[in-house]
Amino acid sequence: MQRRSVVLLGATTLAAPALLRAQALEKPKLTIAVGGKNLLYYLPLTIAESLGYFKAEGLDVTIVDFAGGSKALQAVVGGSADVVSGAFEHTLIMQPKGIRLRAFALQGRAPQVVLGINPKTMPGFKSVADLKGKKIGVTAPGSSTNVLANFVLAKAGLKPSDVSIIGVGAGAGAVAAMRSGQIDAISNLDPVITLLQRSGDLKIVSDTRIVAEADKAFGGPMPAGCMYAPQSFIDKNPATVQAIANAIVRADKWIQAAGPADIVKAVPESYLLGDRAVYIDAFLASKGALSVDGAIPPEGAATALRALQSVDDSLKGGKFDLAAVWTNEFVKKANADPKIRR
Template sequence: MQRRTFLAGTAALAGATFAAAPLAFAQGKPETSKVAIAVGGKNLFYYLPLTIAERRNYFKDEGLDVEISDFAGGSQALKAAVGGSADVVSGAFEHTLLLQAQKQSFREFVLQGRAPQIVLAVSKKAMPNYKSIADLKGKKIGVTAPGSSTSIMASFVLAKAGLTAKDVSFIGVGAGAGAIAALQSGQIDAIANLDPVMTKLERTGEIRVVSDTRTLADTRSVFGGDMPAGCLYASQSFITKNPNTTQALTNAMVRALKWLQTATGSELINTVPEGYLLGDRAVYLDAWQHVKEAMSPDGLMPADGPATSLKTLQAFDANVQGKPIDLSKTWTNDFVKKALATVKA
């Protein structure tokens, strides 16, 4: 399913009004204690702060009963929120821009990652003579799910080399063992995925990395600026109706981000589910060192982040090109600033 097809479908699912209501902050208990969060690939480091907040009971400490539904990719998690089965998405910031282009108002309110952590690599077995991005023409590229941040990153790298998404086939392979199996079995020629998947494939020598966004320096090299990544976002209507709930979610996430800044490897291993480790604790800890810098230390959106995200989409996505996008309506640091003033790790 191509992104434009998916977004057309989401527009039909929910015609959210596009009037950005002012943000309000009232002290008090959450307006609703039950919150449904959709995520695409929960085992990935991209969403690690969400898992930490859940496993260390930070949501419960805020008076929230959070139910997390895991999907194969971010585009599917977004569809759940637009369709009404989820209140909040833990997903890529750029989806708020894609939705605004469809006249739907969703807003980021706490950042999880300040670098995408996505790695584009080719299979050494399938493409032993790889020389440049142009060699990907006609190839099958595995992504978490079509329309997700992994396909967005790959599409941007292709566009810089003069190719379009139509020149390749994006194949949804998920974010765990299935993605590894797809590459090993030859179902795909290249892969755009995240850690710990990519570090495991690197350790076994099965891939050649051609574009990497796991560090701030590499991210700025690829995108030309700070590129915001995983975040919590919700419809403007949800935020307006539930400011205390939104604040409680933010408090829990900021607390998780602070914990990650000082957590030891053993503390991390003992916190995440066993299934996250892909059967190899050493690889998981190695991957953590690769992406630790990509985690937001405080949940704040960088000043140039939204503009970098928009520029990236405009480079290749016809759904955004030529559309008037008001970046100020796609994010806010207000909830995070309040959390930073009160939340302790």
């Protein structure tokens, strides 16, 4: 009986820190929406979940995966999700509509979106202008992959209406669409891109996995995957938001110190798309574009707005409060926390 009491006491002691943190949170049980959780774009989210960083902060997180970021955005706007793991630019897109969203922890410091053409259906491809009248696959219409495709098209003098945009998801469906010739080009992310490239089913046209190239293309730092939420949620649940930021920053730092083998062990088998070597190559290609500390670059909102306005006339001429769509308040506290700095 005495031995059993000691065992129970030990278990309670181990669980106590997370239990105490949960009691201090306004909303310990919450839902996070994401569009394409298997993508390296959202790797910090997966790591925070798989390595128990959310639980360590006292959070009971349910992650709901959608076909693309625009669907995840709809979930939080509609009230079925509390927080989104999604593209930074969605915070700007929704501001003119009176929907106040704010990013509070960064996962990616470059978009990591790659636009490539299908060598089978476009063997004579010479320039982006050749995409006029063609079918371009994106994760979901209105997602960040769609935005980047529009941005590249605009630089070549093409309008969004000059092509057909088709949602193909962020996994095996996207790969199948390219290999079967259903689409002539694709705007997607890793590991989909690396898998198609290695099998000869993709010729890269624009690659924003390389931070320097992304900065040059967009004219400044372009924040990508981030954690964002309605301002009302942040105001009502500051301790909960801090806990989320702590978990993501911890994941960001772990990824930067991890090797490919560590990453493969930490993600679900389904993420590998049947080829461990491809996933490792994809991780190495994307690692430099992932955030090192969760901080959002101060110039990021202005860069994102310029990119959006270059492809969406409805956003031109409007007044935007750039300071209202991001904050590093929670990330600064996370980086100052001794348990996260390790």
